[in-house]
Amino acid sequence: MTPQDYAQQKAAASGSSFYYAFLFLPPPKRAAITAFYAFCREVDDVVDEVHDLGVAQTKLGWWRQEVGQAFEGRSSHPALQALMPHTDTYGIEARHLLAVIDGCQMDLDQNRYLDFANLQRYCHLVAGVVGEVAARIFGQTQAQTTAFAHQLGLAFQLTNIVRDVGEDAARGRIYLPVNELQRFDVKAHELIKRGAAPGMDTADFHQRFLALMRFQCERALNTYDEALALLPEADRRAQKPGLMMASIYRTLLQEIAADPLPVLTQRVSLTPLRKFWLAWKVQALGRL
Numbered sequence: 001m002t003p004q005d006y007a008q009q010k011a012a013a014s015g016s017s018f019y020y021a022f023l024f025l026p027p028p029k030r031a032a033i034t035a036f037y038a039f040c041r042e043v044d045d046v047v048d049e050v051h052d053l054g055v056a057q058t059k060l061g062w063w064r065q066e067v068g069q070a071f072e073g074r075s076s077h078p079a080l081q082a083l084m085p086h087t088d089t090y091g092i093e094a095r096h097l098l099a100v101i102d103g104c105q106m107d108l109d110q111n112r113y114l115d116f117a118n119l120q121r122y123c124h125l126v127a128g129v130v131g132e133v134a135a136r137i138f139g140q141t142q143a144q145t146t147a148f149a150h151q152l153g154l155a156f157q158l159t160n161i162v163r164d165v166g167e168d169a170a171r172g173r174i175y176l177p178v179n180e181l182q183r184f185d186v187k188a189h190e191l192i193k194r195g196a197a198p199g200m201d202t203a204d205f206h207q208r209f210l211a212l213m214r215f216q217c218e219r220a221l222n223t224y225d226e227a228l229a230l231l232p233e234a235d236r237r238a239q240k241p242g243l244m245m246a247s248i249y250r251t252l253l254q255e256i257a258a259d260p261l262p263v264l265t266q267r268v269s270l271t272p273l274r275k276f277w278l279a280w281k282v283q284a285l286g287r288l
Helices: 003-013 018-022 027-049 053-070 078-090 094-109 116-139 144-163 165-170 178-183 188-192 202-230 240-258 272-285
Strands: none
Touching: 003 018, 003 027, 003 078, 018 027, 018 240, 018 272, 027 053, 027 078, 027 094, 027 116, 053 078, 053 094, 078 116, 094 116, 116 144, 116 240, 144 165, 144 202, 144 240, 165 188, 178 202, 202 240, 240 272
16 A cells, blocks of 8 residues: 555544545645644544553654654655655645644643633644645735634634534533633533533533534634635635535534524534535636
C-alpha cells in the first residue's frame, strides 16, 4: 500500500462530513487535504482510542518527534509521507501540525473548561489551525481568508461539541464551559449519567438541559454567520470546499437545535446521501 493509498483509506474510513467536500477538489489538492486529514485523524485517535494515559502521552510525544523528522526529510509514518510532498506547495509548516498535537494534548491534560475563553483556546488548536491549513490548500489569495478559516473551524468544533455531548460525557469529558453549566443549573454528573439522577425529576432535568443546548446551538449558528461574513469575495470560489463543509455541518446543527435531547443518548448525523447532496448544491450553485 502506498502512503497515498493509506491516507485515502484513513480519510474515507472516518465517515467525516469533510470527506464529501474533498471529492470535488482537483487531484493535487485532494491528495494534499486527504493526507493532512489522515494525519489529524491519526493524532486524534491517540486520545480517543488509547485508554492508558501514559501510553497516550508517549504516543503524542512520538508524533512530535515524527513531525520534526518529517520536515527534515525522514518521515516514517505513511500519513506524513503522503503529506510532505505538498507542504511547500501549500505553505504547510511544522507549527501547524504541532498545534494539532497540542490540541490533542489538552484532551489528555484536562476534561473541563471553566469558561468559553478557555474552550476557544482548545478549539483554535484542534479546529482553527486545521481550517487555516485547509484554506491554504483550497486556494487562498487574501490574508482575510485566514480569519474566515479560523472562525469556521470554531463553528465546526462547536457543532462537534453539541453533537457529541453524551458520547464525550460517557468518556468523562465535558466541553461545555463550567460557568455555562452553572448558569443553566445542569450538573456534570447528570451529563455523565445521561439523565437525571435516580429519584430526581426527569422532566425538570430535560427542561434545564434543553435550555443549555439551545444556548449552545444559537452561539454555534451565529459563529457560522460570523465566519461567512469574513470570507473575501475574491476567495469565495476557491473556498467552496469549506462552504460545502459549512453547509453540511450547519444543517446538522439546525436539526439538533430543533430537538437537542437526542444528543444526550445517541449520535445524531445526516445520511451520506444528504451530505453529498448538500456538498453538490454548493458546488453547483456557489452558495449555501
